[in-house]
Amino acid sequence: xxxxxxxxxxxxxxxxxxxxFLNSPNTQKFLEDNLREHRTEFVSNLLALVDGDDNLxxxxxxxxxxxxxxATALNLSLNKNxxxxxxxxxNGVPSFQMGYKGFxxxxxxxxxxxSIYAAPIYKGQIVSENPLxxxxxxxxxxxxxxxxxxxxxxxxxxxxxxxxxxxxxxxKHGSKYSKTFNNKGGLWNTDFDSMASKTVLKLLLS
Numbered sequence: 001x002x003x004x005x006x007x008x009x010x011x012x013x014x015x016x017x018x019x020x021f022l023n024s025p026n027t028q029k030f031l032e033d034n035l036r037e038h039r040t041e042f043v044s045n046l047l048a049l050v051d052g053d054d055n056l057x058x059x060x061x062x063x064x065x066x067x068x069x070x071a072t073a074l075n076l077s078l079n080k081n082x083x084x085x086x087x088x089x090x091n092g093v094p095s096f097q098m099g100y101k102g103f104x105x106x107x108x109x110x111x112x113x114x115s116i117y118a119a120p121i122y123k124g125q126i127v128s129e130n131p132l133x134x135x136x137x138x139x140x141x142x143x144x145x146x147x148x149x150x151x152x153x154x155x156x157x158x159x160x161x162x163x164x165x166x167x168x169x170x171x172k173h174g175s176k177y178s179k180t181f182n183n184k185g186g187l188w189n190t191d192f193d194s195m196a197s198k199t200v201l202k203l204l205l206s
Contacts (some may be wrong), residue, residue: 012091018050021061035072037161042072046096048051050077055089055185067096076102083194086187090179100198107153116153118197121164134162151201163204173203 021027022043031039046068050056056064067087071078076085076098084102087094100118107113124147127136135150148167154160165173174195180186185197 015058015060018057018061018064019047020063022046027065034069038072039101042068049087053089056087056094058092059089059094064094067094068094074102074106076105077189088180088187090136090183099194100201103198103201107205112155114154114156116201118149118151118201120146120196121148121150124180128195129164135164149196149200151197151204153204161204163200165196165200165203170199173199
């Protein structure tokens with residue numbers, strides 16, 4: 001009897017390595033046309049980023065390059081230690097995400113901000129919550145019990161705003177809006193401080 005063999009849809013798609021892709025003539029021309037003298041630095045940084053992350057190695061190199069181009073267009077570093085921007089793989093598809101320090105960088109460059117920051121809040125540091133003027137904190141209070149995160153900015157014209165979110169609120173927000181919230185290798189699990197700071201700052205700015 002004839003046997004029909006169905007293709008295995010679970011077979012992982014193989015892509016060329018990021019090195020081979022970046023060294024191809026078409027990619028080299030694209031980078032030369034768009035990055036000019038910054039091409040060599042861009043390639044070096046992207047190679048180092050992917051080399052240090054096995055999940056990124058499995059992604060489409062063209063999509064990885066375009067994510068990195070987003071960071072370059074905003075003049076943000078993809079160095080994880082700087083916390084300005086990230087390339088996050090989700091089910092094999094990379095996506096560009098700004099870090100909370102990236103939001104601070106862009107705000108400062110606008111020339112409208114006198115100060116802007118985000119910080120963890122510990123038990124006893126909340127002094128008051130005024131529905132019209134926002135929260136007040138006393139950072140002289142010392143505690144090891146983390147209860148939430150706050151963000152604050154002040155414009156040059158004197159306008160200022162503050163936002164606070166508890167740990168529970170932050171986790172609920174992350175669970176609802178982040179595809180990688182439950183991923184053990186995702187930033188919510190590997191760098192909660194960064195994601196919590198980004199979330200409260202982003203919501204404050206928006």
